[in-house]
Amino acid sequence: MIVTVTLNAALDVTYRIDQVHWNGVNRVQDLHRRAGGKGVNVARVLAALGHDVLVTGLAGGPTGRAVELDLTASALPHSLTPIGDDSRTTLAVTGSSGTALFNELGPRVTREELVRFLDGFAGALTGAAAVVISGSLPRGVPADFYATLAAHAADRGIPALVDADGEALRRASAGRPAIVKPNLEELARAFPADALGPESQAGLMRKAGAAAVVVSLGHDGLLAVTAEGTWRARMPYRVAGNPTGAGDAFVAGLAMGVVEGMPWPERLRLAAALGAAAVAMPVAGEIDHGTFQAVHRQINVS
């Protein structure tokens, strides 16, 4: 079983409207609501690939309830710790003129709620082959919380994968995660006044405790800096579509590679192909199997 952690679980709402009146009244004819947040998307991809998953994190209020109902409807096993504040909604309004995204600030989490989450997390680790810790920290969660979670897993010999940003990313390595996965922008934010390239920055993260660092380079593939060496995976061509969720599919591939004990080149090819297959789908958490197969065999890892 792979445990995913989504502290800032969201209800992802999409309104499709042909002609949006940005100063007027719009009737929403096509409405989609689904559980979201990066860890949830990772779990969807893993479940679609046949892996047992457990979605953990925090959920509160009516929006948290909607998240749980959708996880149940999606047959994704979940154990979300209740919080007092309402979980966040993310809204995408898609029309002929483009897509406007509205991201709510999300809940404020109390110390007591975090303690309850940690209790549940310790229980969820029993029987876990890997832990995936992804996404933003809600207000009230300390910046080193992902390091704390990764350290709990490391203490029990369970590999943790961390996909974070900002201060949470900067501190993650201290928890001795198996893999930290930033993209180029996140890496630049984590090392703000730094002229080093991604390979050196990944090296610094490894020195700080991460066993491996995999940097996603968008359409250019990825860079992995590991104890066994440094690899570069190059994509055969550019897949058109929606990059939202590509990083999550990519992380799902890395997690799968870890639990199945794949060698690094194979692991990276799987992860990069899943990322491309997610770009081909309009919704995060889904992958296009045709794209996966077409891309997978052509990825060059060196």
Added chain:
Amino acid sequence: MIVTVTLNAALDVTYRIDQVHWNGVNRVQDLHRRAGGKGVNVARVLAALGHDVLVTGLAGGPTGRAVELDLTASALPHSLTPIGDDSRTTLAVTGSSGTALFNELGPRVTREELVRFLDGFAGALTGAAAVVISGSLPRGVPADFYATLAAHAADRGIPALVDADGEALRRASAGRPAIVKPNLEELARAFPADALGPESQAGLMRKAGAAAVVVSLGHDGLLAVTAEGTWRARMPYRVAGNPTGAGDAFVAGLAMGVVEGMPWPERLRLAAALGAAAVAMPVAGEIDHGTFQAVHRQINVS
């Protein structure tokens, strides 16, 4: 006690964003969520004026739960019949360039749910001094349902006020309501191929069963066609602000006038002043007491 009926209760969400990116990512810094729907707004105004109210209607899913939680937080007594579908959200995105409203289609209601609602409605009528039936019909509710509710009230000698549109308005009079309150646009929609003026159209509604018809004329005040005669209330000046919710405050004034046995001129003056006082407030269901007092004494009823 005044019972209000809101079959299409909503969660009214407002996002305030300084500079909205209509094709990009927006962080929602200022977020408001509250129970809405016309009958809920009417109940808010009545409660603010010291009247006992009971909010009835339909609510389902996590959004319905959010509606109920806000009614409880607003100290508005409520008894909403549960439905299987999720209640609707209305979203207002307010930025420097104006306000975009997004109205979801809302739930589909089953026959069994309507039967359960009717049972509850019969119970709620016990001890009711008046019933206010407002707003749109969710899918699955027959167009004559407001007439049915008004007839139940009439059978028990309880005055019903109906604020509806389209087919529901056209049919409402058959339920012998005490007052039907269309605005000019609603009246035009109810009598589409008709060259008659509002006074004659109101007369037709009276012939069809309504005891009185009060037509709101927006900034021009109102017109009342009743068994005791025809009145015209004229506003002293135009109040600037947000007309959303003005009709609901207006209906609250009419209901108050009915239960307190006010003569028509006094009743109309109260209703028109409350409507103006609602325009002065940014949010539906609230009234500005200063505006109320300033306008109230200057309204001319003839």
